[in-house]
Structure formats: C-alpha cells, structure tokens
Amino acid sequence: MVKQRELKEHLYGLETILLKGEVRKSEKILNELLAEDFVEYSSTGEIYDKENILKRLPSEDDPGIIMSNFEIKYLSPTSVLTTFKVFIERKQQHSLRSSVWTYNDEKWHMTFHQGTVTD
Incomplete structure (x- = not known):
C-alpha cells in the first residue's frame, strides 16, 4: 500500500486538478477522473x-476556487475520504467539501463528492 503522505499528496493533486477551470471544461479529463457510478450532492x-457533470461543468465559467485544510482518511485499503475547505472567488463563498476516491484499474477515481456552504 502507498504511504499515507504520498497518497495524500496524490489525492490533493487530483482534487486540485478538478478545481481548475480549464480541467472542468475538459470532458475527457473529467471522464477519466470520475467513476462510472459517480454521485455528487x-x-x-x-x-x-x-x-x-460531463454535460454541466464544461459549460460553466471558471469559478476561481481556492482549496485549504486538505485531509484524508482511509475507509478501506482501496477507498479514501478527502475533506477540505474551499473559497469560491466568483461567489465570495466558503464551503466544506468531501470526496470518496476508490482505487480501481490501477487508478484513483472519484466516486462521491459533496459540498456544503458555510456562509
């Protein structure tokens, strides 16, 4: 199993990628990172x-998202919960985010994501 620090850095990178405007406009990249049974609340x-998501995100304007307080927690040897805070510059809004990532076919895929506005 990958060391926790290395996995945290890897998943931080994947979450960061998904927050970038140019990536959110790429159906190809989104399709690679999201699991087939992906669900978002x-x-x-x-x-x-x-x-x-594949229809909606590519048509949205870049919201300008800044991430902080990133943490991970193992749910199983092949599933990890990520939690973090974001600030959406366009909306001037803070929220808490959580995602479940599952390791399958030698890659990590996001299977669940939830955002909760905090202000």
Missing part, C-alpha cells in the same frame, strides 16, 4: 451523476 442541494 451539490452545495445547492442538487444531486448529479457522472452524465450530468
């Missing part, structure tokens, strides 16, 4: 699956 209370 958005900060607005909407529920999205992978198909919704």
